[in-house]
Amino acid sequence: MRRLCALLFLVVPPFPAADTAEPTRTPVVVELFTSEGCSSCPPADALLTKLNDLQPIRGVHVIALEEHVDYWDRSGWRDPFSSPEFTGRQKSYVQQLRLEAAYTPQMVIDGRAELVGNNSGAVLSELAKAARSAKIPVHLTLREKSADHVSLAVQVGATKSSGDVLVAITESKLASDVARGENAGHNLKHSAVVRKLIPIGTLKVGEGFSGETEVQLAPEWKPENLSAVVFIQERGGGRTLGATEIALANLPSIRPRPR
DSSP: OOOOOOOOOOOOOOOOOOOTTTOOEEEEEEEEEEOOOOOOOOHHHHHHHHHHHOOOOOTTEEEEEEESTTGGGTTTHHHHHHHHHHHHHHHHHHHTTOOOOOSSSSSEEEEEEEEEOOHHHHHHHHHHHHSSEEEEEEEEEEEEEESSSEEEEEEOOOOOOEEEEEEEEESEEEEOOOSTTTTTTOOEEEESSSEEEEEEEEETOOOEEEEEEEEETTTOOOOOEEEEEEEEEETTTOOOEEEEEGGGGGGGOOOOOOO
């Protein structure tokens, strides 16, 4: 896979505060393909953090997924959050969106649009556009929670398309002191880093989906910074059909149910 590092640095403008009186928001999944070895990526990481924390677009609930690719690991610094799984996921978008090559930082919005991840104006415009597409209802409920695992129940409404049901565990408030590579000497901060991404089932045409899954949590993950995300990705096209998330930090521990 050819590597391209987008050489675009933009100052992220201040965002307006989210409208707390707004009754409903359309979920929009924003995937950022990034790397601590890429000097153009920190502004994109900061932009994703602001989108995740401030939720600045009226009518949009940004569901952030920061996915660290591993092809920059050969350039002097091994990103501690990188995985070949995310490199493979980005490669699938290259094929689906008919791109020439993968690059960082790249944002993919709802699986249907991609753009340079530190171009804040273009990102905000695409988010507003994505909110106009109707989504199927997705419900996520915590069944069990302990120090080393969570059990989640997922319910999805019927749709005219088939799709894969995916669960992600994300962690925020992460940071690295980078010792080598293009970002050497910098402390890089991250939000909504995908720690685990797993398929749990298939949504069939004209049918809903109901199921449970248990996800193991690694000891080094801080429970107070974890969230669970469920999203439905259309088979073949890759677009997001529906999504939701819950912050695990705000939920009490639940003992396992009697067998």
